[in-house]
Amino acid sequence: MTLSASDTATTPAPAEERAVLTVSDLTVVYEVDEPVVAVKNVSLTLAPGEILGLAGESGCGKTTLAYAINRLHKPPARISSGSVLFHDRDGSHLDLLALEDEDLRMFRWSKLSMVFQGAMNALNPVTTIRAQLEDVLTTHRPGMSRGDRRALAGDVLERVGVDRARLGSFAHELSGGMRQRVMIAMALLLEPQVMIMDEPTTALDVVVQRDILREIVRLRDELNFAVIFITHDLPLLLEMSDRIAIMLAGEIVELAPAAEIYRSPKHPYTRRLLGAFPSLTGARGDFIRTGVTDDRTEDR
Missing domain, CATH: 3.40.50.300 (P-loop containing nucleotide triphosphate hydrolases)
Structure with a gap:
């Protein structure tokens, strides 16, 4: 049924x-x-x-x-x-x-922020990562000084595991994983x-x-x-x-x-x-969060 x-x-x-x-x-x-x-x-x-x-x-x-x-x-x-x-x-x-x-x-x-599927398409290819992060701050926090914007952009970038030295990079100069981290940093910038x-x-x-x-x-x-x-x-x-x-x-x-x-x-x-x-076989590692283990029967 x-x-x-x-x-x-x-x-x-x-x-x-x-x-x-x-x-x-x-x-x-x-x-x-x-x-x-x-x-x-x-x-x-x-x-x-x-x-x-x-x-x-x-x-x-x-x-x-x-x-x-x-x-x-x-x-x-x-x-x-x-x-x-x-x-x-x-x-x-x-x-x-x-x-x-x-x-x-x-x-x-x-x-409410959004992280899109293709970071290479979502990021502006002709402006630096710094400019894109600071643009969000300029729009939403117009009273923030330029120095504070730069400091916050670097802090958030490092929070997602990317060195702040990459603020001067363009999207095409980053790996796929780094580009996606930049998108996450942008989404977190204003603490939604x-x-x-x-x-x-x-x-x-x-x-x-x-x-x-x-x-x-x-x-x-x-x-x-x-x-x-x-x-x-x-x-x-x-x-x-x-x-x-x-x-x-x-x-x-x-x-x-x-x-x-x-x-x-x-x-x-x-x-x-x-x-x-397929069912997992061999050693069973911990899942990231839920702790679910693979206890399904083999004939599933």
């Missing part, structure tokens, strides 16, 4: 008063000749400091959802219904779908409460990927920002997420703690995703 999204057991979301982001019944439509519903009635609640993984196959709506939350979607994409509420540390609430241009521009990076990461390690080799994932978890623990981490790589999410949402054809079909997703997946699609990677 195939389960529908409504049949699937989910973990209750954190209480709203503790939430930093609440997405309710969000629907995104691509207005083409025959309108396509790319995201359908998606609801998510993100707690402060939580890492929420979002997994699913290519084309399932993960990136569309991320762009809609951050209001980065462009025509023909249109949010047709739902709400996105941001709950600030001071107790105030912002309806992100109601923000106008200037308010929205100032909200991004300072409260939420960071959305859209497949930030896809193009990196597994060693660099793991180093960056460890860095993200360390920074989250240190700065207490929440993360929505988007990828089609479910094993990766099992290593670092508190909860995981499984997306299929624009809908969330399962939402549960990472360990529960691993040991007792409810939806057939989740089970197929888990079955798409």
